[in-house]
Amino acid sequence: MTARAESVARPPALRADLATVRVLVRRAANEILRVPGAAIPGVLAPTIFFVGLTAVFSGLTALRGFDTDTYQSFIVPISLLQGAGFTGAAAGVNLARDIEQGWFDRLLVSPAPRPVLLAGMVASASLRSLIPATFLLAIGFAIGVGWPGLDGLVLALAFVMATGAVAACWGVMIALRFRTQSAAPLMQSGMFVLVLTTTAYAPLDVLQGWLADIARLNPLTQVVEAIRSGFVTGSVSWADAGQGALAVAALLAVLGAIALYQLNRTGRR
Amino acid sequence: MIRGLAVNLRVVGALGRRSVRQTFRRPQLVAPILVFPTLLLAIQTGGAGGAVDLAGFPDVNGFLDFMLAGAMIQSCLLAGNSGGIALAVDLEMGFTDRLFAAPISRFAIVAGRLAGTSVLGIVTAIWFIAIGLLFGADFEQGVAGMALMVVFVSLSAIAFGALSAAIALYTGKASVVQGLFPLVFVVLFLSNAFFPADLMLAPASQIAEYNPISFIVDGIRDQVIGGFDAVVFAETVGAIALVGAVSISLSAVALRRRLRLGG
Numbered sequence: 466m467t468a469r470a471e472s473v474a475r476p477p478a479l480r481a482d483l484a485t486v487r488v489l490v491r492r493a494a495n496e497i498l499r500v501p502g503a504a505i506p507g508v509l510a511p512t513i514f515f516v517g518l519t520a521v522f523s524g525l526t527a528l529r530g531f532d533t534d535t536y537q538s539f540i541v542p543i544s545l546l547q548g549a550g551f552t553g554a555a556a557g558v559n560l561a562r563d564i565e566q567g568w569f570d571r572l573l574v575s576p577a578p579r580p581v582l583l584a585g586m587v588a589s590a591s592l593r594s595l596i597p598a599t600f601l602l603a604i605g606f607a608i609g610v611g612w613p614g615l616d617g618l619v620l621a622l623a624f625v626m627a628t629g630a631v632a633a634c635w636g637v638m639i640a641l642r643f644r645t646q647s648a649a650p651l652m653q654s655g656m657f658v659l660v661l662t663t664t665a666y667a668p669l670d671v672l673q674g675w676l677a678d679i680a681r682l683n684p685l686t687q688v689v690e691a692i693r694s695g696f697v698t699g700s701v702s703w704a705d706a707g708q709g710a711l712a713v714a715a716l717l718a719v720l721g722a723i724a725l726y727q728l729n730r731t732g733r734r
Numbered sequence: 735m736i737r738g739l740a741v742n743l744r745v746v747g748a749l750g751r752r753s754v755r756q757t758f759r760r761p762q763l764v765a766p767i768l769v770f771p772t773l774l775l776a777i778q779t780g781g782a783g784g785a786v787d788l789a790g791f792p793d794v795n796g797f798l799d800f801m802l803a804g805a806m807i808q809s810c811l812l813a814g815n816s817g818g819i820a821l822a823v824d825l826e827m828g829f830t831d832r833l834f835a836a837p838i839s840r841f842a843i844v845a846g847r848l849a850g851t852s853v854l855g856i857v858t859a860i861w862f863i864a865i866g867l868l869f870g871a872d873f874e875q876g877v878a879g880m881a882l883m884v885v886f887v888s889l890s891a892i893a894f895g896a897l898s899a900a901i902a903l904y905t906g907k908a909s910v911v912q913g914l915f916p917l918v919f920v921v922l923f924l925s926n927a928f929f930p931a932d933l934m935l936a937p938a939s940q941i942a943e944y945n946p947i948s949f950i951v952d953g954i955r956d957q958v959i960g961g962f963d964a965v966v967f968a969e970t971v972g973a974i975a976l977v978g979a980v981s982i983s984l985s986a987v988a989l990r991r992r993l994r995l996g997g
Contacts, residue, residue, distance in 0.1 A: 509916045517923030520938035524929070528784045650765040658773060666781030673797075676780025 482581045489585025490592065496559070497593065507551040508597045512604055515544035519608070522666060530671040533697045538611040541601070542692035543665045545621060546685065548597030549628040550656030556590035557636020557652040564644050570732070579728045583721070587633045594629025598622060610696060617695025620706055624692050627713040628685070632656045634720035641727040663689045684712035742842040749833075749846020754853050756820055757813075763820070766812045766915070767854060768861060775805040775865070778928065790933055794959045795872040802866050803955035804927035806883070807947060809858040810891045811918045815911065817851040818898025822908040840993060844903070844985055848895050855891025859884040871958060879957030886954050889974050896981035903988035927951050949973035 497504050515537075523536040533539050563569040572582055598621075606612070613621060636652040643651070662679045663686040664672065672680055680686050691709025694702040757763045775798075783797040794800045821844075824830045833843045863880050866873065873879055902911050922928065924941045931942035942948050953970025956963055 510919075513916050513919050513923070517919060517938075520935045521923055521929045522782055522785075523935045524788055524933040525782060525785055527788055530784075647760070650769075654765065654770065654773070658777075661773075661777045661781075666778065667784060671784045673780050673783035676777065 482578065482584075485577045485581045486585045486588055489582070490589040493556075493559070493586075493589030493593065497596070504552075504593075504596060507548060507555060507593075508600050510551055511544045511548040511597055512601055514547060515540060515601060515605065516608070518543075518666075525667055525671075528667070528671055530668050532668070533611075535609055535611060537605060537609055538696040539693065540665075541605045541610050541696055542621070542689050543660060543663070544601050544605075545598050545625050545692065546628050546660045546689065547657070548601055549594040549625045550632045550660050551653060552594040552597055553590045553629040553632020553634075554636040554649075554652040554656050555593070556586050556633035557638075557640040558646055558649045560586060560637055560640040561644065561646045561648060564640065565646060573732050580725055583634075583637065583725055583728055586637055587630045587721070590633030590636075591626040591630040594625050594632075595622065598625045611699055613695030614700055617699075617701045620701055621692045621695060624688050624709060624713065627710075627717065628688065631713065631716045631720055634717065634724040637724040638720065638727060641724070641731055659683065659685055664693075665689070684716050687712035738839075742839045742845075745838045745842040746846045746849050749843065750849030750853060753817065753820065753847050753850025757816060757850070757854060763816045767809055767816055767858060771805045771809040771812065771858075772861075772865065774808070775801055775862075782929075785929070785933075788933060791930060792959060796870065798866065798869055799871045799958050800955065801928065802862055802871060802958055803883075803951045804922070806859055806862045806887050806954055807890065807925075807927055807951050808918070808922055809862070810855050810887050811894050811922065812915075813851055813854040813858060813891050814894030814896075814898045815914055815918055817847055817854070817895045818902040818911040818914070819908050821847050821899050822902035822906060822911045825902065825906045826908060834993065840989060841986070844896075844899055844989060847899060848892050851895035852888045852892045855888040856884055858891075859887035866958070873958055874960060875957040875962060879962075883954050883957050886950065886970060886974065889978070890950055893974055893978035893981055896978065896985045900981060900984035900988045903985060903992050906992070921945070921947060925951060946973040946977050950977075 518540050519537045522540075525531065526534045526536050526539070531539070560569065563572075602610075602618075635655055639648050639652045639655070642648075662676065663683050664680050666672075669677060669680060669686075687705070688709040691702070691705040694700075694705045757767070779796075779798045779801055785791055786794055786797050786800070792800065821830070830843065834840060863873075863883065865871075875882070898911055898914065901914065902908075905911070924938055925931075925945040925947040926934075926942050927947065931939050931948060933939075934942060949969045950973050952966050953973075956966050960966075
């Protein structure tokens with residue numbers, strides 16, 4: 466076979482990479498279809514927190530500084546991001562399982578570039594995060610969450626997917642560091658803390674002490690506010706959306722770079 | 735008979751020590767019991783601390799004072815759940831079968847696990863009292879109140895632990911007991927653990943008024959924010975006794991069933 470014929474027969478690198486990502490995403494989707502129970506905690510936990518926090522803390526809206534009297538509209542972005550966080554962190558748990566069972570070693574010796582492997586894991590987590598989001602929104606609208614408009618809804622789901630990707634990068638980092646499923650609580654609690662140390666329970670002016678300081682610094686606060694503006698006011702604040710997009714992009718860039726660095730080092734030391 | 739009792743007490747002690755060591759050796763068991771409730775306590779105190787200004791909120795020194803009891807009960811429920819998971823793992827691995835074959839009382843095997851859970855209850859109570867002292871909570875009832883809190887939390891841990899043990903003995907599957915984890919929060923949200931019941935939304939507020947956990951929380955909370963109240967004390971003891979009697983009875987039934995049917 467001539468060199469020219471070879472180059473025609475070989476699929477372009479980008480197409481091969483996309484095919485690998487697609488296969489990894491399909492593998493993750495198969496897991497949901499074959500073991501649907503595994504997706505339940507990621508759906509159930511944020512839903513219980515959403516309904517529970519609404520029932521318990523609704524009285525807070527009487528405090529000065531709240532710009533809504535429906536606490537469910539105020540808290541729903543937190544539950545959406547919690548769902549994305551749990552689902553994204555599950556990508557790390559699945560990777561740790563694959564490492565323990567030796568399946569990941571086979572991926573490492575395949576010709577697929579490491580960034581493509583990471584992209585496959587992150588993309589599947591990002592898509593999976595739509596499952597708890599859909600469930601939560603259905604429950605939320607049923608119990609009085611305000612309609613954010615179609616653009617607000619699309620924006621919220623885009624932020625959910627991006628946060629799912631951030632959580633997946635975090636999970637992958639931890640999985641590659643500890644190489645055991647026992648590290649799962651660290652993956653989940655890391656995202657749990659990141660989401661709750663925002664303006665989760667109350668607006669910034671109402672938060673007290675250290676939490677107000679942390680929430681100011683936490684990039685995810687911008688994401689929460691971007692999603693919240695739609696649910697609370699009924700229309701999207703594009704200024705908030707821009708800041709949220711910048712914040713989540715920065716998180717994704719930093720955590721993605723660290724995850725990729727660790728992935729590149731895996732098996733080469 | 736006295737010798738038999740002494741042997742069984744030694745078994746309970748040994749299994750209790752094993753249970754506590756097992757928990758502290760596995761980060762995935764310690765995290766839900768201590769780390770998670772502590773994080774939630776810190777975040778809720780900072781996030782919902784302004785609630786003390788709401789009309790109808792009890793007169794407290796700060797929101798932390800109000801929240802400590804809720805954090806203790808949350809931790810205690812999760813300790814009970816962890817104990818149940820560990821018992822189910824023992825059943826799955828065949829360790830409990832070896833104990834069943836030993837010349838010891840079968841109830842001592844479950845009691846050993848519950849003794850360990852009770853010690854974890856004491857640890858969590860002391861942990862949250864220390865956090866309270868460190869961050870300026872005002873314990874109205876002083877040292878005696880703190881001691882009573884430790885006793886209430888420890889007894890509650892046995893009561894909740896017995897419920898998880900019953901499910902572990904009935905199903906023999908760790909995954910099923912682990913699946914109860916979200917239910918812990920359902921039960922907590924339907925009590926006054928995090929907020930006064932009369933400021934919550936209906937129907938959660940109505941359920942919270944009759945939830946035995948609310949009575950237990952009241953008894954623990956009273957030691958921090960209120961004076962000694964004999965009625966609250968009696969209600970707390972009654973609620974712990976009720977939950978304990980039901981859950982220990984269920985454990986006994988589940989144990990007998992397991993021994994009768996095997997595996």
